[in-house]
Amino acid sequence: MLVSAAVCPSPPLLVPAVAAGAAPELEGARAACADALGVLAAARPDRLIVVGPVGEDGTREYSRGAVGSFRGFGVDTSVVLGSQPEGTERLPVSLAVGAWLLERVRWTSAPVSGLGVGERLDAERCVRAGREIAAGPERVALLVMGDGSACRTVKAPGYLDERAAGFDTAAARALAAADVAALKVLDAELAYVLKAAGRAPWQVLAGAAEDAGLGGELFYEDAPYGVGYLVAAWS
Template sequence: MLVAAAVCPCPPLLVPEVAAGAAPELDAARDACADAIGVLAASRPDLLVVVGPAADGGTFRQGAVGTFTGFGVDVSVRLGQGEPGGQRLPVSLAVGAWLLERAGWADAPVQGLAVGERLESGLCADAGTELAARAARVALLVMGDGSACRTLKAPGYLDERAAPFDELAAKALATADVRALMALDDQLAHQVKAAGRAPWQVLAGAADGADLTGRLLYEDAPYGVGYFVGVWS
């Protein structure tokens, strides 16, 4: 059963070594993520699953390794406290693993789930239902960004539909509105480059019937990308 969830953005720039001189620009987001992970720890889960977008879906065992060498820095992370394994984490899960290492996570075993960014909404919900049944007390760390089309200099250039999409997503995350998350248009999400849509709908599937309440800790669009940090408990 799902007992808590934290929602965090997943840009590699959250890792200060990647951001370099621009690192202070995301200090508020990092602090909010730390607070969100604190809520997960307080829920005393039997299992924590880190969920994030990737080109291809897949599951990852505790100890799987992620690296940021592709971004020009020699920084590696492990998923949880396990022995390093042969699996390589996609970037979104590597950022999640970095957040957990930064928080000193040792409260429960950790697994990872990469969700294909184009995965159909119903299948996302089904994946969430399966995650919630993995243990008596399950917590999720859900990684994902909003639209990447909020400004002219955004990665996806300016799209006037981006801000309204992010407003709907932010409201749903702030209020733990499962139905509103499931109603997010997957085609529009793809068009405005909102990589968080599929992981958020996994969360919706996991939370269905759990009677959780939500709270948004951070909302901004630095670099023209929607970033949200929230907690459900």
């Protein structure tokens, strides 16, 4: 069963070494992520699953000990999902950022694994994946990685789209209220057009939280660089 969830953005810029001189601009987001992870720890889960978007279709599980790297962003920094490196499994960027957040708060509250979710995976399959996560007797927590739209300004990665602010507002309201139904009906096609990579992971959360009776709190909402970043916790 799901006992808690934290929702965090997944830009590599959260990692100060990647952001370099721009690192102070996201310090508020980093602090909010740490607060959300504190909510997870307080729930005393048996297991933590980091859920994040990946470019491929479908879903893919990542084991504890999988390694992520930010070398593609010019930084010789590596992270490990939950323990010492094991094997040769490589984390996608979104899960690597999640692993970095966990390392930053020195997470030791529960064993960690990962789940990559295809950005174009339809809502029904996302919800089904969440239900499967919550179906067992274990007390499970989720760290849900993913950004809102990337079309909030003309300088945003996806340029300006007038629909972007409304999409992000709807997502923020749903996350703040732990509104499972509202997350389920987020438009997958519109999210893809707006480059909102968090849509699929958020809908996995919706499936996992269907019968959990959790309440929500929004810790951070902003659009630096024209990209919607949201931090929330459900408990």
